[in-house]
Amino acid sequence: MEEIKLLNDEIFKKEDILKKMMNDEFYYGYLGKNALSSSTCKSLLEGPQFYANKLNEKEKTKESQALRDGRLIHLLSLEPHRIDELTIIDSTKGSKAYKLAVQEQLPQTVYTNSELNRCKNIADSVLENDEFREMVRFAHFEKPEIGYYNGLPFRGKADICLPGIVIDLKTTSDISRFDESALHWNYDLQAALYLKLFNAFEFKYVVVDKKTQEVKFFEFTDDFIQGGYEKLNIATDNYFNYLEDKSFYDLNI
Numbered sequence: 494m495e496e497i498k499l500l501n502d503e504i505f506k507k508e509d510i511l512k513k514m515m516n517d518e519f520y521y522g523y524l525g526k527n528a529l530s531s532s533t534c535k536s537l538l539e540g541p542q543f544y545a546n547k548l549n550e551k552e553k554t555k556e557s558q559a560l561r562d563g564r565l566i567h568l569l570s571l572e573p574h575r576i577d578e579l580t581i582i583d584s585t586k587g588s589k590a591y592k593l594a595v596q597e598q599l600p601q602t603v604y605t606n607s608e609l610n611r612c613k614n615i616a617d618s619v620l621e622n623d624e625f626r627e628m629v630r631f632a633h634f635e636k637p638e639i640g641y642y643n644g645l646p647f648r649g650k651a652d653i654c655l656p657g658i659v660i661d662l663k664t665t666s667d668i669s670r671f672d673e674s675a676l677h678w679n680y681d682l683q684a685a686l687y688l689k690l691f692n693a694f695e696f697k698y699v700v701v702d703k704k705t706q707e708v709k710f711f712e713f714t715d716d717f718i719q720g721g722y723e724k725l726n727i728a729t730d731n732y733f734n735y736l737e738d739k740s741f742y743d744l745n746i
Contacts, residue, residue, distance in 0.1 A: 497510055499524075499646050500528060500645075518599075529646065531682055533728075534725065535679050535682075538679065538727060544731065556600070566616050567652065569616035570616040578602065579602050579604055582594055582603065582606065618707075618708055619708055635651070636651045637650045637651075638651065639690070642729065645729055649687050649691070654691065657694045659688065660698070661684075666702070667702070667704075675698075675717075681724065682728070685722045696713075697711065
């Protein structure tokens with residue numbers, strides 16, 4: 494049976510760790526520290542010192558509204574049955590009720606009613622799109638996977654998964670410029686990694702404009718994917734450089 498060795502040298506049977514990865518706290522918490530990911534690579538692309546700084550800042554960084562909206566839109570579009578897991582506050586984020594809920598629970602599970610309504614309208618645009626509904630009829634949603642790239646453990650979770658095909662849902666504030674933003678936000682790296690992790694031959698994007706609620710489908714060229722693999726190689730090289738001089742980089746935080 495295949496085994497996975499994490500960055501902290503802990504070893505799991507792959508079958509067991511995939512089950513654990515269905516739990517968000519394990520996936521984002523424990524594995525966030527002990528496996529690499531496409532988001533981790535964005536820091537590594539900037540260099541070992543930048544990565545070390547980000548590791549130190551992680552606990553202090555307050556998530557942006559765009560990140561909160563994106564998470565909620567994903568949930569409403571792909572796993573609407575999980576909305577009951579959230580705490581919805583019928584007041585503003587400045588209210589006593591909201592602040593108390595955030596103290597008692599994970600901040601990413603607490604939303605205001607206005608956030609929910611705004612994001613629901615955007616998610617409904619995706620769910621009501623005929624092409625999207627046909628595409629996902631027999632799909633799996635939020636499917637986790639873990640494996641190696643250049644000898645390092647990487648985690649991933651496919652928004653939508655079909656045999657040989659991975660589909661990612663993205664939100665944007667300007668869908669006409671998604672091609673540009675895909676490179677800016679290193680979506681090519683994510684696409685390359687997920688093709689490798691999921692042993693897939695095709696990667697597509699479903700993109701919804703948060704302003705106009707327009708939904709479009711994108712599939713990029715082989716050059717786009719190849720660029721992603723090149724970025725992955727740079728990121729993993731920088732991680733090995735970080736390990737080699739970890740005490741130096743940590744000292745300069």
